[in-house]
Amino acid sequence: MKKVKADPKGVLTGAHYLDGDHALAEGALAAGCRFFAGYPITPSTETAERFAERIPKVGGVFIQMEDELASIAALIGAAWGGKKVMTVTSGPGFSLMMENIGLACMLETPLVIANVQRGGPSTGLPTLTGQQDMMQVKWGSHGDYEIIALSPDSPQECFDLCIEAFNLSEIYRVPSFVMTDECVGHMHEKVVIPPAEEIELVERKWYKGPKDKYLPFKPDEDMIPFMVKVGDGYHFHVTGLTHDERGYPVINAECQNVCVPHLVDKINMNADKIIKLEEDETDNAEIIVISYGITSRVTTRAVRKARKAGIKVGTIRLITVWPFPEKRIKELAKKIKAFVVPEINYGQVVYEVERCAFGQAPAIRVPHCGGWVHDPEDIFKAIKEASK
């Protein structure tokens, strides 16, 4: 993995008052993203607008495509053209992107998608918050694959995690997602953008060997194949069909049983390196509240109240939601009474917690169908109930 410093041209060093959507765009520009294709959709449009405004002065392309299918398709083309690429969307647009997210996974294409989540299903609540695409981001395209998904809880983290998402997508040659929501997306806070030399980026893993020996899907020692870009004279082929190391289609079970496990294993076997959690007082906790994104900020108040009431509560904030911190949950499940999982959906990540807890501790859901954040009192009640 070759580390490089950010190009100062894209870095708006200084302290700013930004909303999460704009911070995403700044994070991407700082990460060296020079191609953005998108389609307007509330509540994510401000990211696209910021790109349209900023990118002409940085040297890159912004294009508003005809729909979200085209946006993600253009990203795949531009990534193979050598660019770092990004798009942003919300629920309905995210659904439209699903097929080509599968293609991006199959072609092992580095790209970043931010989803500023709103209430669903269908058109749902365009202007109001939700965290309802957390399972879709993992399972939404057909077939077996793995992706990386991060969840920022503030505009500052929209900036930071967008850079992180770019780095992870380059390291693992995989689509990476910044799963934020309307609340964080439209929340204005102070965002500190460091000088370019303090922003560490990962360079794409370029192949440098002989032209006729390049194999686009041959795993290297770290499981990740090297990449080339179109126009470098390799005359390579990649396909969404099940393929061998050469990128040639091979339509049989044997090839499928090499191709697919690779897509899954390269993420799962590196999960410890990818996963970032924020833990607080989990050591002696009886109850652990697991949350992510905006809900973790709402949780803080409930936890404070519970601690005042004498309940031993710890918290885990999932900065990385996928891959899931399976090991840590399993470990903690043996020691505690229960997990409490508030999220702005009718129960998604809670079932992953339940799976990992493996019957050692219950995972109690605190659902909210979207439109607004939880009342901290509801989370407090769940903690109190669980502690009995």
Next chain:
Amino acid sequence: MKEEDRREGKNPIENLLRMDRIPHIWCPGCGIGVVVTSFAEALRKSEIDLDKTAIISGIGCTGRVAGYVKLDSIHTTHGRAVPVATGLKLANPELKVVVFSGDGDIAGIGGNHFIHAARRNMDLVIICVNNFNYAMTGGQVAATTPISANASTAPFGNFEYPFNLPYLAEASGATYVARWTALHLRRVTKSVQEALGRRGFSFIEVITPCVTLYARRNRLGDGLNLLKYYYEKSEIQHGADTKTLDISYQGKLIVGKFVDKDKPTFLDCMNEHLGKVLGDKYEPYGGNHD
């Protein structure tokens, strides 16, 4: 062609194909291979930098072309070859990007991308093999199936109006529009050469026999019978009004070059406009502008 290749009896386009993937999957009598030959011939004759030429396909019989042509090539999803090509072209404007796909891919499921890329005058070469049906899936009715022709999902004959693709392309903003049949080998080659040598959205439709499905279901005979139909019923009318190019069942096929005009491309417009409005603040992008 190199002398030693000639002595070995090597096909002149062999270097342009992935010979380790031959034999191909197309049926005997299918016209796609013929169009690939015409295309490869154009690549050879035009002497463009093959390292800087890419081919993108969607899904379907013609979607397999990207897998056989020895260029940087991406086999994408159904209908999305055009936006993938758009992204690739914009990422590296010095590339010549060709979309090679079928009528179902380009005009059916991908129709929206097709008209928008044409509207933007995106600098792409689009080769659309039109065999009047969805062949890979077994001969279903398409957006191009002539009225009354039979298809597996139109078992009593098609009653939907088909697209007139050159008209659609021109109306959407294409700056080069041609139509040929698979019988017009050299004409296809020439059109592809012209398209490769120019800038802007170039669209070439090639009517092609589907022997196994369209022809069999409609009892039109074998490949030779279809070529005979093309021979008898095609009429070259360069510059014809694209409105007049509807195709009826076994009717006249008007072919030729209908549109060939200069117009600034997407990148030309972007660079010119942003340069004018933003002045020194604008960072000009890519090399594909004057």
